[in-house]
Amino acid sequence: MNEGKMMSFTTDEIQKNVLGYVNSIESLGALDGPGLRTVFFLQGCPVKCIYCHNPEMQDKNGGRPMSVIEIVQIAQRNRPYFGKRGGVTFSGGEPLMQPDFVLQCILECKKLGIHTVVDTSGVIFDKCIFDSADLILLDIKHTDSEVYRKIVGCAMDNSMRVLDYLSNNNIDFIVRHVVVGDLNDDVQNIKALKKLANKAIKIELLPYHAMAMPKYEHLGWEYPYHLKVPSEQKMKELQKIIDS
Amino acid sequence: MLKTGNFYDGFISGKWQSEIDVADFIKQNYKPYEGDSSFLSDATQRTKRAREKMESLFLQERQKGGVLDIDVDNVSTVVSYEPGYLTDEDIILGFQTDKPLKRGVNPFGGLRMAVDSCKAYGYKVNPKIFEHFKYAATHNDGVFRAYTDEMRALRKYGLITGLPDAYGRGRIIGDYRRVALYGVDRLIEAKKSDMQSLARIRMNDENIRLREEVFCQIESLEQLKIMASSYGCDISKPAMDAKQAVQWTYFAYLASIKESNGAAMSLGRVGTFFDIYFERDMKNGILDETSVQEIMDDFVIKLRMSRQLRTPEYNELFAGDPTWVTESIGGMGIDGRTLVTKTSFRILHTLYNLGASPEPNLTVLWSQSLPEGFKNYCAKVSLDTSSIQYENDDLMRPISGDDYGIACCVSSMKIGKQMQFFGARCNLAKLLLLSINGGREELHDVKIGLQTDAFDKGVLEFDKVYKRYREYIKWLAEVYVDTMNVIHYMHDKYAYEKIMLSLHDTNIERLMAFGVAGLSIVADSLSAIKYAKVYPIVNSNGLVIDYKIEGDYPKYGNDDDRVDSIARDLVEVFYKELTNSPTYRGAKHTLSVLTITSNVVYGQKTGTTPCGRKSGQPFAPGANPYHGRDENGAVASLNSVAKLAYTCCKDGISNTFSVVPSTLGKNNVDRQTNLVSLIDGYFDKKGHHININAYNREDLLKANERPEDYPNLTIRVSGYAVKFAALSKKHREEVLARTFHNKL
Ligand code: SF4
Numbered sequence: 012m013n014e015g016k017m018m019s020f021t022t023d024e025i026q027k028n029v030l031g032y033v034n035s036i037e038s039l040g041a042l043d044g045p046g047l048r049t050v051f052f053l054q055g056c057p058v059k060c061i062y063c064h065n066p067e068m069q070d071k072n073g074g075r076p077m078s079v080i081e082i083v084q085i086a087q088r089n090r091p092y093f094g095k096r097g098g099v100t101f102s103g104g105e106p107l108m109q110p111d112f113v114l115q116c117i118l119e120c121k122k123l124g125i126h127t128v129v130d131t132s133g134v135i136f137d138k139c140i141f142d143s144a145d146l147i148l149l150d151i152k153h154t155d156s157e158v159y160r161k162i163v164g165c166a167m168d169n170s171m172r173v174l175d176y177l178s179n180n181n182i183d184f185i186v187r188h189v190v191v192g193d194l195n196d197d198v199q200n201i202k203a204l205k206k207l208a209n210k211a212i213k214i215e216l217l218p219y220h221a222m223a224m225p226k227y228e229h230l231g232w233e234y235p236y237h238l239k240v241p242s243e244q245k246m247k248e249l250q251k252i253i254d255s
Numbered sequence: 256m257l258k259t260g261n262f263y264d265g266f267i268s269g270k271w272q273s274e275i276d277v278a279d280f281i282k283q284n285y286k287p288y289e290g291d292s293s294f295l296s297d298a299t300q301r302t303k304r305a306r307e308k309m310e311s312l313f314l315q316e317r318q319k320g321g322v323l324d325i326d327v328d329n330v331s332t333v334v335s336y337e338p339g340y341l342t343d344e345d346i347i348l349g350f351q352t353d354k355p356l357k358r359g360v361n362p363f364g365g366l367r368m369a370v371d372s373c374k375a376y377g378y379k380v381n382p383k384i385f386e387h388f389k390y391a392a393t394h395n396d397g398v399f400r401a402y403t404d405e406m407r408a409l410r411k412y413g414l415i416t417g418l419p420d421a422y423g424r425g426r427i428i429g430d431y432r433r434v435a436l437y438g439v440d441r442l443i444e445a446k447k448s449d450m451q452s453l454a455r456i457r458m459n460d461e462n463i464r465l466r467e468e469v470f471c472q473i474e475s476l477e478q479l480k481i482m483a484s485s486y487g488c489d490i491s492k493p494a495m496d497a498k499q500a501v502q503w504t505y506f507a508y509l510a511s512i513k514e515s516n517g518a519a520m521s522l523g524r525v526g527t528f529f530d531i532y533f534e535r536d537m538k539n540g541i542l543d544e545t546s547v548q549e550i551m552d553d554f555v556i557k558l559r560m561s562r563q564l565r566t567p568e569y570n571e572l573f574a575g576d577p578t579w580v581t582e583s584i585g586g587m588g589i590d591g592r593t594l595v596t597k598t599s600f601r602i603l604h605t606l607y608n609l610g611a612s613p614e615p616n617l618t619v620l621w622s623q624s625l626p627e628g629f630k631n632y633c634a635k636v637s638l639d640t641s642s643i644q645y646e647n648d649d650l651m652r653p654i655s656g657d658d659y660g661i662a663c664c665v666s667s668m669k670i671g672k673q674m675q676f677f678g679a680r681c682n683l684a685k686l687l688l689l690s691i692n693g694g695r696e697e698l699h700d701v702k703i704g705l706q707t708d709a710f711d712k713g714v715l716e717f718d719k720v721y722k723r724y725r726e727y728i729k730w731l732a733e734v735y736v737d738t739m740n741v742i743h744y745m746h747d748k749y750a751y752e753k754i755m756l757s758l759h760d761t762n763i764e765r766l767m768a769f770g771v772a773g774l775s776i777v778a779d780s781l782s783a784i785k786y787a788k789v790y791p792i793v794n795s796n797g798l799v800i801d802y803k804i805e806g807d808y809p810k811y812g813n814d815d816d817r818v819d820s821i822a823r824d825l826v827e828v829f830y831k832e833l834t835n836s837p838t839y840r841g842a843k844h845t846l847s848v849l850t851i852t853s854n855v856v857y858g859q860k861t862g863t864t865p866c867g868r869k870s871g872q873p874f875a876p877g878a879n880p881y882h883g884r885d886e887n888g889a890v891a892s893l894n895s896v897a898k899l900a901y902t903c904c905k906d907g908i909s910n911t912f913s914v915v916p917s918t919l920g921k922n923n924v925d926r927q928t929n930l931v932s933l934i935d936g937y938f939d940k941k942g943h944h945i946n947i948n949a950y951n952r953e954d955l956l957k958a959n960e961r962p963e964d965y966p967n968l969t970i971r972v973s974g975y976a977v978k979f980a981a982l983s984k985k986h987r988e989e990v991l992a993r994t995f996h997n998k999l
Contacts, residue, residue, distance in 0.1 A: 038814070038890030039933070041920045047932045049890065088814060089890050092936025094928065215921075 031082065031112035032074030034067065034104060038089055044128035044146060046097030049089045051082060053113070056105040058134050058163050060152065061235050062191055064223040068104035079115045086125050098126025098145070107135035117143045133170035134163065147177055147184040149211075153195050154203035162194070178210035186211040190249060191219040192239025201249045214253050218246050262438075262493040265535050275445050275760070277432045277528065277671065278658035284531045287593045291628035292600050292635075296548040298608035305342055306609050309556055312356050317966070317980075321576060322376040324357040325564060330384055331359030333478040333510045333754060338485045341560070346553040347502055348486045349509045351562065358564040361516040362388060363750040365395030365421040372564045395421045397745030406738045408703050412696050413860035414686060415735060417679035417853055420742050422569070423750060425517020425579075426662045426768070429758030430671030432528045435503035438492040439480050442757070446473050449761040461840070464747070465761070472757030479510045479754060497532035497542060501554050504529075509557075510754045512578070516563045517752070518677065519579035519663030522615060523670050526584055530598035548601055548608065555605040558582075558615045577977065579616050583660045585629060586620030586648040593622075594657065595629045603636050603643070611640035611969040613977050618661045620648035621938055634930040637947045638916055638923070642969050644946045647938040650901050665849055665907025665944045666768055673764045674756065675906075676743040676842055680770030680850065681735055683777045683825070684874065685861045690727040691720065691791065692799050697862035698870070700798050705730050711793050715802075715865065717785040724781075725828060732832035739767055740839040747840075765842035768906040769833055771826065772850045772857050773874050774899075775881045778811040778822035779866035786817065789865045802865045810866075812880025814891040819898045830903040847906035848878040848899060852977070855989050873989045877909030877944075882992050889914065890936065897940035904943070911971060913948040913990075946971035952991070955979070959987045 032054040040050035052065065054074025063069065086099045099120055106113050106129055117127045117140065129140055130148040141147060151170060153159040159167040177184045186208040190196050201216070208214050218241050227234040241249075263272070271280035298306065316323040329335040331351070336359065339350035352359050360380060362369040366388050373380050398420040402410075409415045419425070433442055450469050456462045483490040483506045494500040504525055512520050529551075536542040542550075558580045570576055584602060585595045603617060619633050625648075637643050644664070651659060651667045659667045668675055688697040693709035695702055705727060710720060756763075783789050787806035791799040809818040826848065833844045850857065858873035868881065875881045878896045885892035889912065896910045919933075920926040930947070937945055948971050958965040962980035970979050970990060979987065 036887045036891070038888035038892075038894075039914075039918070040888070041918060041925065041929045047890075047929050047936070049888075085814075088894060089936070091939035092890050092932055094932030094935065096928075097932060 029079055029112045029115050030076045031079070031109050031116070033077045034065075034074050036085065038085075040100060043100045043102055043130055043148065044098070045126075046094050047092050048097045048100045048128065049086060050100045050102055051116075053101060053103040053106045053109055055108040056103060056132070057108060058105070058132065058165055060132075060163050062162070062189060062219055062238050064220070065104065065226075066223065066230055066232060067226055071108070079112065079119055082116045083119045083123070086120055087123065090125065093126070096126070098128065100128040100130055100148075102130035105132050105135060107131055107137045107140060110135075110137050110140060114140055114143060131173070132163075133173040134165060136169055136172050136176070138176065141173070141176060141180070141182055145183065147182060148187055149173060149177065149184050150187050150189070151204060151208065152189070154200050154207055158195065174207065184211050185213045185215060187215045187217055189217050189219050190241050190246065192241045192245070194238065196241050196245055196249065198249070198252060201252045205253055216246060216249055216253060262495060265538070266531070271436070275433060275437060275442070277430055277436055278656075280436055281528055281531065281658070282588065282590070285527050285594070285596060286530070286534055288595055288597045288599070289593065289626040289628060292604070292632040294544060294597065295600060295604045296545045298552060299545060299549050301344055302549055302552045302608060304344070305553060305556055308342055309355075309560060312560075314966070316356055320376065321567075321570070322358060322564070324354065325373055325376065325378045326352050326357055326359050327373055327378050328381045328383075329359065330387070331361040331513050331516070333475060333482050333513050334485075335359070335513075341556065346498065346550055347505055347557050348488070349506060349557065350560065351509065351513050355560050356562055358562050359513065360384065360564060361423070363393055364419075364423040364516055365393050367395065368421050368566060368569075369564065372566045375567050392749055394746050394748075394750040397749050398742055401741045401745065402738075405704070405734055406741070408701070409731075409734060409738070412699065412701065412703060413682060413857070414689070414703070414731065415679065415681045415738065416857070416860075418738065418742060419518060419677050419679065419746070422565070423515045423517035424677045424743070424746050425515065425519040426521070426666060426675045426677040427517065427752055427755045428521050428523045428660050428662050428668060428670055429507060429511055429755040431504045431507035431511075431523060431758060432525055433671065433758050434479070434490060434507040435494040435500040435528075438490060438494075439476050440491040441493070443473055443476050446476070446757065446761065453761075468747075468751060468753075468756065469761055471751060471753045475510070475514070475753035476757050479507065482506065482510055482513075494532065497529065497536045497547070498550055500532040501529055501550055505554060505557060507754070507758060511752070512561050512563070514754050515750070515752050516565070519577075519581070520561070520563075521579055521581035521660065521662040522558070523660035524583040524658065526582065526598040526602050527594050527596045530596035533598060548604065551598070551601045552605055552608050555602070555609060555615060559609070559612055561614070576981065578614060579663045580614050581616040581618050581661050581663060583618050583620055585622075585625060586657065587622045587624050587652065589652065589657045593624065593626055593629075595626055599629065600632060603632065606636055606640045606642050611642045613642070613969050616664070617643050619643055619645050620651070621645045621934055622648040622652075623935060623939065630931045630934075631927055634927040634934075635923075637930060638919075638926055638949045640969060641948045641950060641971055644944065644971060645934055645938075646907075646944045647942060649938060650941060650943055654905065664851065665847060665909050666845075667905070667907070668766065669764070671759050673766060674759060675845075676739060676765060676767040676839070678735075678739045678742075678767060678769045680772045680847070680853075681731060682773050682857050682861060683771045683829070684773030684780070684857075684864055686727055686731055687724055687777050687780060688799075688862055688864065690724045691715070691865075695798055697798065697800060698860070700796060704734075709797070709799060711791050711797060711799050713790070715784045715789045715791060717781065720784055721781060728829055729832050732829065733836050735769060736767075736833060736836035736838060736844075739769070743767070743839050743842075765840050766845050766906070767838045767842035768845045768847060770847040770849055770906065771829060772854065773861070774822055774825065774848055774878055775811045775875045775884075776864050776866055776868055777825060778818055779808070779881060779884065780864050781821050782810065782818040783808040783866050785821075800870075801863045802867070804865070804867055810880070810884040810886075812885030812892045812895050813887045814894040819895045822895070823898050823900060826899055827903050845906035846904045847908070848904055849907055849909040850874065850876050852876070852986060855985055873985075873992075876911050879911055890933075893937045893942060893945075894940055897937060897942035901941065901943050908943040909946070910942065910944055911946040911948070913950070915951050916949045919949075955991055959991060962987070
């Protein structure tokens with residue numbers, strides 16, 4: 012365990028100084044981790060997936076600067092809604108782009124007994140955070156390195172390294188996979204995914220949706236019109252493979 | 256004398272036998288239920304037939320433009336109609352007139368309202384009714400004799416609207432259960448003995464009035480017996496069994512809605528009371544679960560068919576044709592036991608057996624300590640039907656005890672022990688504009704109230720604007736209390752609710768319920784003035800009619816204390832000002848933040864506000880943040896509303912919450928548990944009330960285009976539910992514009 016590093020970050024002084032850049036907050040999050048959660052969408056992502064549904068969060072510059080204390084205060088205010096299973100989730104963008112900030116937030120939440128989840132694309136490896144969060148949501152974009160590169164624009168190695176680390180260190184994690192019609196909705200891919208993620212608590216298949224279209228328009232980006240929403244039928248079929 | 260005999264066999268005795276005390280009877284005899292919903296029974300064939308008949312009548316009513324039929328020859332009283340039936344196999348008997356959905360004419364509140372209502376639907380009131388009111392004044396006549404010019408102006412320009420000065424005030428809940436538990440004779444006996452006690456007091460104003468009232472109460476109880484006997488029932492004695500208990504209770508309620516055309520005619524809290532009788536009959540082998548549910552279903556059918564005759568304008572204000580047959584369900588007892596019984600489940604279950612529906616207005620009194628099984632069932636019903644509202648029992652119980660009921664949407668009162676003088680609401684946003692203009696009304700340029708200089712040049716300064724606004728609040732609060740005093744003096748004089756008040760203690764506590772609308776707009780406007788730069792824009796007459804805003808400002812609905820504290824402060828200030836003026840009959844001042852659906856009409860009557868809202872645009876309902884300004888999700892929005900202090904707003908703080916079910920979780924089980932967490936969370940934060948709507952925006956868009964295809968689509972608006980199809984186009988659009996919490 013990376014105790015040395017964790018220790019070095021727990022002084023109040025540093026906590027106060029670490030700022031995060033937050034794109035937005037969803038205080039009624041019920042889809043990113045168990046129970047009701049407050050989801051912090053952090054600004055910035057090192058990659059540019061073709062189907063990204065939060066394109067406005069890719070830019071490393073921007074976001075509203077917030078301190079660890081502010082984050083923890085919001086978590087505290089929303090705590091009565093968390094029920095038995097809820098808590099906070101750090102998503103984005105790619106939250107691991109701001110590792111010090113996320114780590115401090117997690118540690119402070121842990122002190123208070125607030126459940127923490129990190130939702131990551133796997134393009135960044137951060138042992139410290141993987142060791143500290145209560146649950147990791149790992150997005151695996153594809154199981155074939157060629158197609159992975161096509162989707163994400165970088166090599167799959169990091170993603171696999173993250174998966175290996177989570178699998179081999181008894182860390183609770185859920186694998187999520189966005190299913191796009193004709194891109195990764197083939198049985199072979201899903202079977203491979205199931206095998207790869209055999210240590211995950213759960214594999215969640217998320218159907219691609221076109222609801223980010225207005226965001227692309229707003230950014231003046233061209234929308235990836237060629238991507239298809241998978242049919243309900245298809246999703247059921249793939250889900251069966253996961254459940255079998 | 257105490258009536259014994261076999262009415263009370265199997266019941267545990269107590270104080271309830273020597274005094275009129277239904278709450279004690281319940282406490283001694285009810286059986287809390289901590290299980291789940293698996294015991295419930297589906298609709299029987301008979302229920303299905305009755306439902307079909309009811310729905311076909313609803314359809315005919317809609318096709319006839321909203322009113323099926325009117326009896327124009329009689330004045331609606333407890334005994335003025337022959338009995339009416341839905342089918343020849345009715346279990347619970349009784350309609351307001353001789354036919355279901357046929358409306359009676361009730362001119363006691365105001366003759367004009369009755370005449371106009373008939374005219375609007377193509378009917379003419381029988382001249383003999385005019386003849387009678389030539390010699391007798393109505394409540395409406397009385398009020399307008401006493402109103403001052405200022406009161407008329409406030410009313411005319413919409414600073415105070417919806418006042419019960421031309422229609423029945425409602426909001427009074429008779430303890431209808433008393434009739435079942437004691438029988439009418441025993442209740443008359445008790446009233447007579449109260450008359451004797453009053454004879455020993457010196458004859459001052461209050462005592463003379465009260466003696467006359469109790470005299471009338473006794474008369475109306477006699478009439479109640481006559482009405483019941485026309486259905487072949489002798490209610491002079493207590494109910495013998497569960498079916499009679501429901502029937503006797505319903506008769507008492509029925510007499511009330513015949514006698515009064517009140518805006519809200521709520522039922523109270525009958526479920527757990529009934530449950531005691533159901534349990535006894537089941538134990539004795541008289542009833543099984545199917546027949547118990549069948550009785551509840553038929554009872555609810557009757558409640559769904561209650562009707563009042565109102566003008567189309569009135570219906571437009573309230574969106575649809577509401578009667579607010581509010582039934583309060585669940586809650587906890589002071590002794591720590593839950594008041595949830597199997598019948599709490601059964602009444603919710605009618606939403607499946609009979610389909611979703613706005614009425615009765617099912618209101619769950621939610622406590623953190625409610626049994627999990629019941630919480631989960633409520634969440635399920637909410638997600639399936641959008642037909643329930645929730646109110647915070649943990650907040651109300653310490654103030655109102657454990658036998659209170661909700662009248663209308665959010666007004667709690669101790670059943671049979673408290674009554675309310677209903678007072679609609681004033682428009683705080685319009686008042687702000689009036690104060691900025693120094694007493695010139697912003698749309699018609701007329702002078703109202705305090706006359707001062709206007710803030711018509713340069714940037715608006717928060718301290719100055721707020722100070723001025725508070726002076727206007729002080730002025731309005733005074734006139735508002737006086738106006739209410741006039742109204743309720745006259746209402747007591749000309750349209751006293753004899754039967755409902757006969758089912759109260761003789762010495763009751765009175766509440767005077769004031770209300771505010773436009774809270775979120777004022778909070779945002781003041782926040783804009785404080786944190787951004789707001790410049791007034793004047794027209795050629797020097798009247799401020801618009802504002803230029805430079806920069807951003809914190810908005811109510813984001814859990815941001817900078818602006819939420821302004822909202823919180825506002826209700827405190829307004830409430831304090833109200834309490835400085837004495838009320839008619841020493842009523843206690845209460846305040847609500849509730850618009851019902853009049854937020855649309857309020858918007859139409861209010862010019863552009865400093866927050867950037869344009870003239871004519873609807874307000875947010877109740878205490879809700881303004882549409883689209885809550886940017887951090889629903890929980891942050893709820894947190895803002897939860898900061899308003901219930902201690903200042905004991906008449907309720909209404910919040911309407913709309914969510915797309917799929918955002919509450921990936922499957923039904925998750926959605927249910929998450930909804931439970933959400934309600935638990937909001938009430939833990941001391942929120943008072945929440946309407947829960949669960950539907951997809953796409954479905955509503957479709958229903959907006961073809962409302963006739965969705966006759967039963969029920970949605971919750973501020974404090975009560977309506978059928979979406981019954982809303983005006985403007986209201987439908989307002990609902991669609993509302994913030995939907997659906998981040999994906
Ligand atoms: S990793 Fe996530 S945020 Fe980054 S580009 Fe891909 S989808 Fe978008």
